[in-house]
Amino acid sequence: MTAPRTLFEKIWDRHVIARGADDAALLWVDRHFVHEGSHHAFGKLADRGLAVAQPALTFGVADHYVPTRAGQAPGGAIARMIATLEDNAARHGFALFGVGDPRQGIVHVTGPEQGLTLPGMIVVCGDSHTSGHGALGAFAFGIGATDVAHVLATQTIWQRRPKTMRLTIDGRPTPGVGAKDMALNWIATLGADGARGHAIEYDGSAVRALSVEGRLTLCNLSIEGGARCGMVAPDETTLDWLHGRAYAPQGEHWDRAVAQWRALATDPAAMFDREVALDAGELAPIVTWGTSPEEALPITACLPDPARVKDPARAGTIAASLDYMDLKAGRPIADTPVDQVFIGSCTNARIEDLRVAAAVLAGRRARVPGLVSPGSSRIKLQAEQEGLDRIFTEAGLEWANAGCSMCVGMNGDVVAPGKRCASTTNRNFRGRQGPGARTHLMSPAMVAAAAVTGTLTDCRPLLEGRSV
Amino acid sequence: MAGWSRHEGLAVGLPLAGIDTDQLLPARFMATPRSAGYGRFLLHDLRHDADGAPRPDFPLNDPAATGASILIARRNFGGGSSREGAVYALIDAGFRAVIGPSFGDIFAANAVNNGLLPARVDEATAERLIAAAPLALRVDLAARRLEAMGLSIGFELDDQSREKLINGWDDIDLTLKHGEAIERHAAARRDAAPWLWPAVATETGH
Ligand code: SF4
Numbered sequence: 001m002t003a004p005r006t007l008f009e010k011i012w013d014r015h016v017i018a019r020g021a022d023d024a025a026l027l028w029v030d031r032h033f034v035h036e037g038s039h040h041a042f043g044k045l046a047d048r049g050l051a052v053a054q055p056a057l058t059f060g061v062a063d064h065y066v067p068t069r070a071g072q073a074p075g076g077a078i079a080r081m082i083a084t085l086e087d088n089a090a091r092h093g094f095a096l097f098g099v100g101d102p103r104q105g106i107v108h109v110t111g112p113e114q115g116l117t118l119p120g121m122i123v124v125c126g127d128s129h130t131s132g133h134g135a136l137g138a139f140a141f142g143i144g145a146t147d148v149a150h151v152l153a154t155q156t157i158w159q160r161r162p163k164t165m166r167l168t169i170d171g172r173p174t175p176g177v178g179a180k181d182m183a184l185n186w187i188a189t190l191g192a193d194g195a196r197g198h199a200i201e202y203d204g205s206a207v208r209a210l211s212v213e214g215r216l217t218l219c220n221l222s223i224e225g226g227a228r229c230g231m232v233a234p235d236e237t238t239l240d241w242l243h244g245r246a247y248a249p250q251g252e253h254w255d256r257a258v259a260q261w262r263a264l265a266t267d268p269a270a271m272f273d274r275e276v277a278l279d280a281g282e283l284a285p286i287v288t289w290g291t292s293p294e295e296a297l298p299i300t301a302c303l304p305d306p307a308r309v310k311d312p313a314r315a316g317t318i319a320a321s322l323d324y325m326d327l328k329a330g331r332p333i334a335d336t337p338v339d340q341v342f343i344g345s346c347t348n349a350r351i352e353d354l355r356v357a358a359a360v361l362a363g364r365r366a367r368v369p370g371l372v373s374p375g376s377s378r379i380k381l382q383a384e385q386e387g388l389d390r391i392f393t394e395a396g397l398e399w400a401n402a403g404c405s406m407c408v409g410m411n412g413d414v415v416a417p418g419k420r421c422a423s424t425t426n427r428n429f430r431g432r433q434g435p436g437a438r439t440h441l442m443s444p445a446m447v448a449a450a451a452v453t454g455t456l457t458d459c460r461p462l463l464e465g466r467s468v
Numbered sequence: 469m470a471g472w473s474r475h476e477g478l479a480v481g482l483p484l485a486g487i488d489t490d491q492l493l494p495a496r497f498m499a500t501p502r503s504a505g506y507g508r509f510l511l512h513d514l515r516h517d518a519d520g521a522p523r524p525d526f527p528l529n530d531p532a533a534t535g536a537s538i539l540i541a542r543r544n545f546g547g548g549s550s551r552e553g554a555v556y557a558l559i560d561a562g563f564r565a566v567i568g569p570s571f572g573d574i575f576a577a578n579a580v581n582n583g584l585l586p587a588r589v590d591e592a593t594a595e596r597l598i599a600a601a602p603l604a605l606r607v608d609l610a611a612r613r614l615e616a617m618g619l620s621i622g623f624e625l626d627d628q629s630r631e632k633l634i635n636g637w638d639d640i641d642l643t644l645k646h647g648e649a650i651e652r653h654a655a656a657r658r659d660a661a662p663w664l665w666p667a668v669a670t671e672t673g674h
Contacts, residue, residue, distance in 0.1 A: 017653045018646045021627040077499040128550040144552035144578035154643045193544040249663030292486045429490040431513050
């Protein structure tokens with residue numbers, strides 16, 4: 001009998017090749033995703049004359065720099081970044097979902113969607129939101145360029161073993177409240193570094209009830225609470241979602257895989273280093289008001305007042321955030337006028353996200369301009385087959401191509417200085433969507449509601465009587 | 469990468485919490501080749517006003533901080549994006565160590581990979597150092613101690629990171645020594661789960 005283990009421990013143990021100082025280990029990597037931003041790592045490889053060890057386990061995606069608006073042609077540095085990725089894919093012989101490929105999309109959207117991320121895997125990528133892939137029951141985490149080069153050269157990575165944390169979310173959320181609200185809520189509760197050094201396993205009835213799309217959103221935001229990774233044990237929802245995906249196992253392999261995946265669940269007697277429990281039943285939709293994802297509030301609440309905060313450092317941080325965001329202490333956050341909206345990013349641009357935003361927008365006009373960028377080319381096609389694109393364009397929003405787009409503004413789609421954007425993305429950092437831009441994070445339903453009213457507003461009344 | 473075990477330098481305080489990697493290196497500079505140098509991008513949008521002029525009240529622009537090689541920050545330094553360029557910006561601007569109560573995990577790993585020390589101290593210690601900055605400070609990696617203001621202060625750093633910083637180890641060389649074990653592991657994994665090597669890797673769309 002082996003001791004009871006958690007999902008995380010089972011995956012970790014299965015991947016250890018060698019042990020290092022204290023709790024470090026050399027781990028095998030099952031899947032490595034690269035994108036245009038991986039250029040530093042390929043440069044390091046070239047400097048040392050090394051080859052990619054496992055091209056068949058390496059997948060490239062063009063997402064960070066690709067133009068997403070109709071008629072936009074890549075130029076200058078952007079074209080160079082895309083061409084460099086294409087050159088590296090050709091030189092090293094790994095598959096590339098490049099511009100124009102039907103599988104192209106944001107790496108954390110298209111990877112799972114193609115069945116490239118599977119339960120029990122270790123998945124890495126030179127991008128912090130790799131944590132999202134854990135929704136399928138994988139240990140998935142972002143790494144920097146030196147580690148990307150290491151994985152390219154060896155298909156392994158050195159990691160210190162994180163502590164484990166179970167985040168149990170029970171309760172039945174009201175319609176209009178979902179995975180994004182659960183995530184922003186726990187980050188606001190524990191802080192942007194509240195889960196630092198921990199591997200989170202999400203569990204509880206509210207998590208089990210989420211679709212894989214919702215779980216991808218929840219796990220994606222794990223990094224915003226400082227966690228090493230977030231994961232959900234595979235269940236029937238996972239298996240149904242994965243079955244038949246392009247790179248998922250088939251036939252006899254599928255049956256063997258499923259047997260292995262079922263055994264991954266945390267043993268009932270396993271212990272976590274830390275347990276946190278939250279109730280989703282009491283949640284209102286959450287919006288961020290400041291410049292860190294932890295600076296988030298229910299839409300029904302009032303802004304904090306630094307004058308009422310005892311700790312001077314904390315008061316100073318709140319005052320600086322309010323100042324950057326041009327908001328008044330103590331006032332209700334609802335009814336704050338916005339200049340524009342953005343629906344997109346690896347956090348919230350999957351088909352369900354587009355459907356719920358369309359449910360709010362159907363038959364209505366947006367009072368402010370906005371961009372809708374689906375998470376992948378496949379989702380774009382599906383949304384068009386469902387007629388969602390017409391709902392967005394008839395509301396006055398721009399329907400764009402798939403890519404990171406205005407989440408990070410690397411492709412030139414930025415929010416102008418001083419402008420306020422309601423956004424389905426994951427970071428409200430200063431200047432994240434462009435120098436001087438003011439970002440409020442929220443769910444797709446909430447962004448759609450902000451578009452309809454031109455202000456930060458509770459999406460729930462706007463969803464009444466509408467099926468999602 | 470050259471290893472180091474002692475460093476003596478000028479420490480500058482950055483009394484801000486949650487300095488994320490988007491602040492350390494704004495995204496628009498990320499396409500720059502490393503050879504062009506990243507130092508001038510460090511904290512660019514906090515250091516400069518909208519017209520690109522240096523903000524005189526920003527600590528790093530203080531003439532007394534010229535030549536600083538140690539940065540003292542508040543909690544959650546380097547959270548956010550995995551961009552290693554954030555570390556390049558610090559290194560290329562002359563920094564060897566960042567001292568603070570907590571660091572983003574990925575940032576800390578990137579820092580160590582590039583010879584930059586992320587030294588953890590408690591919040592009260594960070595505040596004391598910030599209040600006294602700019603100040604002369606000595607770092608002893610082997611002993612995991614800082615010396616400043618006549619005090620000797622312990623800092624936290626895991627063993628693996630300390631070894632890497634002191635020896636200037638390159639992980640790839642270390643790992644390739646495990647070549648046989650890696651091959652054995654890969655073969656066993658492929659036996660147990662052949663679907664992890666997708667047969668359709670060269671597919672061109674459907
Ligand atoms: S959508 Fe945004 S957060 Fe996601 S990978 Fe792209 S830039 Fe990063």
